[in-house]
Amino acid sequence: MNFHSVGFLAFLAIVVLLFWALANRRELRLTMLFAASLVFYGSYEAWYLSLILFSTLLDYWCGAQIHRAAQADDSRRKRRYLLISLVGNLGVLGFFKYTDWIVESVQLLCTTLGLEVDLWAARTSLLPAGLLDSNFGRIIVPVGISFYTFQTLSYTIDIYRGVLAPAKNLRDFGLFVAFFPQLVAGPIVRAIDFLPQLELRPRFDRQRLREGLWRMVTGLLKKVAIADILGAYLVDPVYNSPGDYSWVVHLLAVYGFAFQIYYDFSGYSDIAIGAAKLLGFDLPENFDLPYRSRSVREFWRRWHISLSTWVRDYIYFPLGGSRGSEWRVARNLLITMLVIGVWHGASILWVIYGLMQGLSMIGERFFERLRGGRPWATTRAKSAVSWFLTFNFTALTCMFVRALDADQILGVATEFGDGALGAIGEWGWWALIGGALLHWYPPAITEAVRRAFHRAPTPVVGIITGLAAGCVAVLVVGETPYIYFQF
Amino acid sequence: MSSAESQIGTGTLGLEDAEPDGSRPVIRGPILRQLLAVLVGVLVGMVLVDQLVVWWDIDQEGDDENRPIMQHEHIGWVNRPHFVNPEFETELDRFGLRNPEIPEDCPPDEVRLVGFGASRTFGAGGAMQSWCWNYALEELLAGRGFRVLNGGVSGYSLLQSCRRAEAYLDPLEPDLVFVVASPGAQLMLDSSLARRWVRAGDDSDEMIPADVVEGWPEALVPLVIDAHRYLNSVSGIYRRHRAKFQTGGNRVASVQRWMVSRDEPSEVAAQMLSATLDEAQALGAACAERGIELRILVLPEIWQDSAVTWRSFLRRNQQAGAPPVDTPRREPTTVLEELLQERGLATWNFFDEVDRMGRDRERFVMGDNHHWSKAGHEVIARGIVERLREEGLLQSLRERRAAAPRTRPFGENPFPDTGADGSRTP
Structure with a gap:
């Protein structure tokens, strides 16, 4: 039962109605x-x-x-x-x-x-x-x-x-x-x-209802209007047939996958958090605009937060965390990131992915130590350089997440054809540009839209949700399970 | 409004479980009213989008009476006779063939060639009607009394093509029938659930896709049929989903990208392939019985047209049933040819033509990277002429037809237009 299916929406509606109908019957409600x-x-x-x-x-x-x-x-x-x-x-x-x-x-x-x-x-x-x-x-x-x-x-x-x-x-x-x-x-x-x-006792209020629906609407649109379209129109064609596209399109597909996996997973998390809110529960946030990070360590504080804090609390800290010699800290970082890699999947690619993340964190730490612990990115220009390097590193390492095997990575990295920018369909461009803008434009704009949604009368909130659900039903590209389901 | 202010529905109703936090019971009425208001709003919103889709689809594709295909009980779907789409010069004839009408007063000794197959025969991906290989072939044979007809239907498997070809043998009385076969999974799409139909009732002519009713208890089937019928008539989103399902089918994952090769097929693939070859053999027998020549044109899939594309296809589709990564590029067409020949069918292998096209894709392949351009169709037509010459068919077909001219220009269309929703079979 995928979240972006009519079946799930009907299931959720029934459960929410039953849940609140049983609001005063704790045993029945929880059972x-x-x-x-x-x-x-x-x-x-x-x-x-x-x-x-x-x-x-x-x-x-x-x-x-x-x-x-x-x-x-x-x-x-x-x-x-x-x-x-x-x-x-x-x-x-x-x-x-x-x-x-x-x-x-x-x-x-x-x-x-x-x-x-x-x-x-x-x-x-x-x-x-x-x-x-x-x-x-x-x-x-x-x-x-x-x-x-x-x-x-x-x-x-x-x-x-x-x-x-x-x-x-x-x-x-x-x-x-x-x-x-x-x-x-x-x-x-x-x-x-x-x-x-x-x-x-579960608390029901207007704001919670609206916040739950808002998170579900945005989550559904992230998944169907951005992630799935990026996959179908840009990422999959290039990964499936790299020899047909030029290096520029390959690069865009690599960035495209970075956005695809973010919108796919954060969309899922939004729907999960929203659905839980409708049932009166609060779940932890899982993402915080990770591609705004200016270091790999910051990236992991913003990406899949519930996993990174889990491994921090149950693996990194027990190993000694940041205490002890530099070698010991480096070892702790490496083991922690290796666990994150292998948690995702059983393949050498995931091992390499984890190692790359761990080594980059060790490198960052080493660089910081060389400067006596003083941060490097103190000016806007240096901040921009840090961001650029971090984004490109995370996007490029995402190739290890997308590829089925090392051959496919090599294909994307080396097999270039003639298909230039025009080879990306109109939809692919819209999803790529839209995904990038939504991530990087001032959060005040999203916040203003969210506030307007919160202020709207209840039936209007319902209609907006219905319009979004209708768009999702139209846009949905075949059976596209969430990428993280495989992990 | 603060969270505390907006908290609604607290008070005492009695008869409730005590909560561990000792808070007062919730008054459920206002909560349920709000939730129902949201639900009604959601339904209104969805209906608005749905009707927008209905309006958009009619604007883009025309209404039901002008849809290009009709459902069919035994073949899945067939072209609608007289369907017109000026954008691609498409003007199907009275038989649903993509060529000019056969005139009532056509010469009784004209030699008639008919090609059956899927989209590469029909001419898809934006190909104009006059670009298709039947036109190019007729032009190459101009002045010799040949008429070449295009019996392609998009999305067809070999099994469907053969079944359709057989239905046209008597009405068209062709002299030579071509059936296009490629070694990929589309060769045997026919087992998809979405391509099977059941009657809506014992006394009904109406056809319903089998998957709509399968799995439901007998007692609920009439209700399910009514719901399907209703949604199909009013909901744009529902119709789009049905169309996607029917186009995509539901082949099992292991044959999504399967291709004929020397590798042992899975049990599912072997069954499907065997059913397909049986159908081709039946067509061969029907042709032989009528003295009609039959040639199966074995065309490589588009991803066999260059070494790079082939390698890439094999590598990325190992999880979807593709042959082993070291399979030679020519092997699938060679093996398919052998399998057809084992069934007593004559084949023409077009590997070399498609291979040549792969060296200049921009010229020979359309922007969709799959179907041929005008130049690509011309390559196929030239290939057919060469083989007709080699086998001496240009001469022998004319002589045979001259000795036994047709007594009528054509017979009844086996697939007449069946009404607005296309759901009735004749």
Whole structure:
């Protein structure tokens, strides 16, 4: 059930109406929301439910055991249950996401060494057919597994650290894991932020209603009017057939993909945040105009914020963070960014992507140290240079996100043809220019439009939402799932 | 208005669960009224856009009676007879063929060649009617008593082309039938759900796309049909989505970019290919029975026209069923030719012609990067003439027709215009 589908909008309308009709019946209201979330997730594949229920049961039980052990001051038991949670969750995630990659890599190694083994066939014979993609024979990666695994891990780790009390009951915890607006592609919500919201009576006010609809409208338009069009009219043609286009078009396609993935993912996040608001919940922001950043470190503070703060709090800080020698900090940065890379997907491209991000951050830090900790970009010109370098670095590294393999990156980087700027369709230009302007023009303009939307009478707000939904229905280019669904 | 001021609907109703935060119950009436107001607004907004789409589509494409294709129970869709689109000089004849009408008083011994195939036969991508290879071929054969007809229909698979060709054998009494076949997935599009039709009811002539009713409980099917019929008649957005679905089909991912090759096809692809070849063989038998020559023109896909494009196609489509990356560029056409010949069908392979076009795409290929320009169609026409000469068909066809002239200029159109919505079959 894609967010930009009539099916989802109808589903959301029914759930919102039911939710507020049950506003004073806490148990029924939350149970209905939990059931709706399971229906939503089950609409992708019914068997995915078994995984999310496994994860839910495991962490609910581990959380309770860790808490009990903490009360008994039994640190060994605490660690044991944390370990069970980590192994259980990361084991499931690792199995679905990384098995094929590992099998492929070992098979390649065996072939190189001249060993005659068919690991692929062995893997296929060991696994139930239902777990394999019927077309390509690969293990199916359940939608959203990377997101909810990190979410549930934060729950047991926070209880272990003593900053969170366990959920009061399994239903509440299940709702935290499966809450449908953010289930399949985030934002990654922490239990510490979500569970307390279940304790409050939902508040409904005009501003919240309008803000929720505003976020949904802008999210839908970001996805369908910019991201999908950039993909269909500029990025896909160039990546699919680089030999047909000149180097200028290649460069524009590289920038185009940077905008495509931003508008695709931030559009999804906006819809998630908006839908949650309509249900009286607040989700964390996930983006803050990342292409305005003037350093790679700043970029990661503005891009996929819920993931970068997650790895900061649960990986970077425990490794020592910015304390210790420069080598130690460099190592911490590298490991953290490598985890971010591999979290996205199982391929050498993601490893390289993570390494590039980590190395650039180390480089920035080194440069800053050379200047005695004084910032370099103190003038407007230097700021512009910093921004230019950062934007180009992030856009170019996005090639590793888009490409299916190294050959495709090489193709985009080296195979140039004759198709000049005219080869980009009118729609492609509109989406590229529109995407760039929307990102870089003064936020005051967006804010003024948002305020006008907030001030409008309720039926007018509905009509504007309907007009946007209608435009989305017209513009939608085939089946275009969100890019982050694959992660 | 501050958040506190705008908080609506707090008060006590009783009979509610106690909230852990001890707050007062919510009065739901005003909330639900606001939500309903939003919902009504959303519906109004969507209807406004929808009607704008209806207006726009009529303005751009004309109304139902002037749509270029009609639905058909056995073939999926066929060209509408007498369809006119001056923008591309399109003026289909009484049979829905893209050529001038066959005159009532045409010579009974004229040699009639008919080409069947998809968009590259019909002439798409902005190609004018007079650019198509049937015109170029007729011009090359001018003065020798040949008439060349264009039976192309955009989006057709080989199976559809063969089925349509067979229906025209008796009404047109051609001397030579060409069917264009390419080795890509379009060769066998026909299994798509969107291309199957079911009757709206036991006594009804109305055809409904099968996917509309599939999966619904029997009892709800009449309601679903009514909803489909209603939305199809009033909603521009619904019609666009149906059109997208029918054009795109729903081939499984493993055959999206499949091509014939020496690689073992997947089970799905093998079934589809086998059904396609059966149909071609049936057409061959029908032609042989009537003494009509049949040649299958094996044309490479556009992405086989240069080494760079071919490599790029193979590389990027490995996840969509493309042959292995080291497949030679000529292999798909060669293998398709072999498969057709195994079924007793005569083939002409146009790999070299298309290869030549690949060296100067700007000249031979339209801006859509897929269909041929006028010069491209002319290359195909010249290729056909060469092969006609090589096989001595120019002479033998004329002699055979002179010995057995037609007794009527043409017969009944097997696919007459079937009304405004094109949903009735004859």
